[in-house]
Amino acid sequence: MLITKAPAQPGHRARLALILGSLSAFGALTIDMYLPAMPGMAxxxxxxxLLVQLTLTVFVVGLAVGQVIVGPLSDTWGRRRPLLAGLTLYVAGSLWCALAPTVGWLLGGRILQSLGAAAGTVLARAVVRDLFEGTAMTRFFSSLMVVNGVAPIVAPVIGGQLLAFATWRAVFLVLAGIGATLLLAVVFSLPESLPTDRRAPADPRATLRTFRTLGADQHYLRHVVAAALMFATVFAYISGSSFVLQDAYGLSAQQFSVVFGLNGLGIVVFGQVSAMLVGRVADERRLLRISLSVTALGSAGVLACAVARLPLPLLLVCLFLAVSMLGIVLANATSLALAGHxxxxxxxxxxxxxxxxLVGSLAAAAMSLSGHVTAVAMGATMVVCSAAALTVLTKPWRYWVYDRCDR
Structure with a gap:
């Protein structure tokens, strides 16, 4: 069965958004659910x-590399077959992690898990681009932010509650179950979205030419880099907050999961705000600039709180401001980047x-250069990444791009 156009019925669109949102949130879900367990795992x-945190970095690198493999293959084979293979691999990797006797075995399981999750992450975006265009695509990407935001809300809460009566291994068993559920959902409810006549030939040279074309497209790169640096800002928070908030500020695993969940709620809320505003009050570019400015401001507040040792509530407010903008930034930047491709x-x-x-993993690695994660290191990393994201949208680059296009 083949989807030939975007589903018009609200029920079908809601089901599509739920499945694709869950697939696009796979990486975040797999990361966030085990964050409360990291101190106990060590x-x-x-x-x-640091070695336990390496399991996070390995997962992120595998997720990045896997997407580069799966994405071009799906342009040739269609979206469905690579997605089914990836979900199967994800379930196997999750079970491996649950049974790992050492941190070395755990790292191996995380590699398998990441390669499987890559299929869901990259192909969810590709399916949306297959089915939607223009502002409709931006709004649908914003609707995916509901699920993307719910994942950070639910995942650490589930992980924290599991730790109240089970070990960290139960977290990976639950992830295996989620992967199996999504595998069945794709089998029975997600038809192929890429018609045969729109598929690329199976030619590695053509794939390389496609990547060269993308690399030369400054409009595409500008928005992709901005999204990557925003993701790195949030990833610095994701990889460091469990140690900062639990070890430095004394929160329990359950309290940390609540804080993490509230920030995820912010992603949901602002993702829907973006869907309501785009095309009505502001265009994608303006929303992107405003949200990145708020992120930079919140990140600066996090660093100031860490340096001056300001009260925890103020730190949490600044974290919320920085993290919740992800719902606006990713929806608008992704739509602008994919629009011409x-x-x-x-x-x-x-x-x-x-x-x-890759940028996210580099941010996490840089944050740990001192040998342990501190609030100052987390705040400084967030400031650098958010300021860089805002910089790629400033006048010199924009005018340079437009000048080239005019010529």
């Missing part, structure tokens, strides 16, 4: 916090994912 596996949506989506997760 203790049980008799290893350091309908014939190579898989490759364009994969390059976006590669940059997001």
């Amino acid at each position: 203790h049980e596996l008799h290893t350091s916090a 309908g014939s190579a949506a898989g490759a364009a989506s994969s390059l976006q994912g590669l940059l997001q997760f």
Whole structure:
């Protein structure tokens, strides 16, 4: 069965948004659910916090590399077959992690898990580009932010509550169950979205030419880099907050999960605000500039709170401001980046994912250079990444791009 156009019925659109939103949130779900367990994992596996944090970095790198492989393949084979293969691999990797006897085995399981999750992450964006265009695409991407925001809300809460009566291994068993559920959902409810006549030939040289074209498209790169740096800002918070808030500020795993969930709620709320505003009050570019400015302001507040040792409530407010803007930034930046690449949506989506997760992993690694994660290191990393994201949208680059286009 093939989807030939965007579903018009609200029920069908809601089901499509739920499935694609869940797939696009796969990476965040797999990361966030085990964050409350990281200190306990280091203790049980008799290893350091840095090695446990390495399981996060390995997952992110695998997620990035996997997208570059799966995206172009889906332009040739269609979206459905690579997606089914990836979900199967994800379930296997999750079970491997649950049974890992050492941190080395855990790292191996996380690699498998990440390669499987990559298919869901990259192909969800590609399917949206197959079915929608223009402002309709931006609004549908904003609707996916509901699920993307719910994942950070639910995942750490589930992880924190599981730890109240089970070990961290139960977290990976639950992830295996979620992967199996999504596998069945794709089998029975997600037809192929890429018609045969729109598929690219199976030619590695053509794939390389596509990537060269994307690399030369300054409009595409500008929005992809902005999204990647925004993701790095939030990823610095994701990878460091469990240690900062639990170890430095004394929150329990359950309290941390609540804080993490509230920030996820912010992503949902502002993602829907973006859907209501785009095309009515402001265009995608203006919303992108405003949201990145708010992120930079919130990140500066986080650093100031860390340096001056200001009260925890003020720190949490600044974190909320910085993190919640992700719902606006990703929806608008992704729509602007993919708008001109309908014939190579898989490759364009994969390059976006590669940059997001590689920049995110570099941010996490830089934050740990001192040997342990601190509030100051987390805040400084967030400031650098958010300021850089805003910089790529400033006048010199914009005018340079427009000048080239005019010539």
